[in-house]
Amino acid sequence: MKKFSFALTISTLFVLVGCGGGRDYTPPADASGEKIFSSACTECHKPLSANVAMILSEKVANKEAITKKFQSGSMRMPAFKNIQGEAADRLADYVLANSQVK
Numbered sequence: 001m002k003k004f005s006f007a008l009t010i011s012t013l014f015v016l017v018g019c020g021g022g023r024d025y026t027p028p029a030d031a032s033g034e035k036i037f038s039s040a041c042t043e044c045h046k047p048l049s050a051n052v053a054m055i056l057s058e059k060v061a062n063k064e065a066i067t068k069k070f071q072s073g074s075m076r077m078p079a080f081k082n083i084q085g086e087a088a089d090r091l092a093d094y095v096l097a098n099s100q101v102k
């Protein structure tokens with residue numbers, strides 16, 4: 001029992017700091033980019049207004065870089081390995097179309 005709560009505490013900590021190595025979220029087959037963003041991303045990326053989901057730095061303001069970012073993650077951002085194929089395409093389109101480039 002003690003061991004179990006220790007493991008639980010550790011995994012909760014990882015989830016809290018967002019570096020557990022990834023998230024298991026899998027988008028429904030027919031989910032729009034907007035839907036995926038609001039389910040998986042707004043926890044950390046709060047939309048700035050109705051049309052501005054994120055502010056992107058110039059080097060990330062393209063579909064390839066956005067897709068790489070959410071599939072591979074980074075130091076402080078978890079990887080979403082289950083967002084693939086068309087869903088990844090729709091999400092990247094949505095982010096790109098609804099972001100401001102700083």
Ligand code: HEC
Nearest residue numbers: 018040041044055056057060066069070074075076077080
């Ligand atoms: C646990 C929090 C968290 C979640 C959930 C999260 N992100 Fe992030 N994201 C971050 C942090 C922190 C950064 C900035 C640091 C970095 O780039 O590593 C970031 C950076 C980014 C960037 C790069 C922005 C730039 O200009 O450099 C993109 C693109 C991005 N996230 C997309 C997404 C998408 C799409 C999702 C949903 C699938 C998502 N994020 C979910 C925390 C999160």
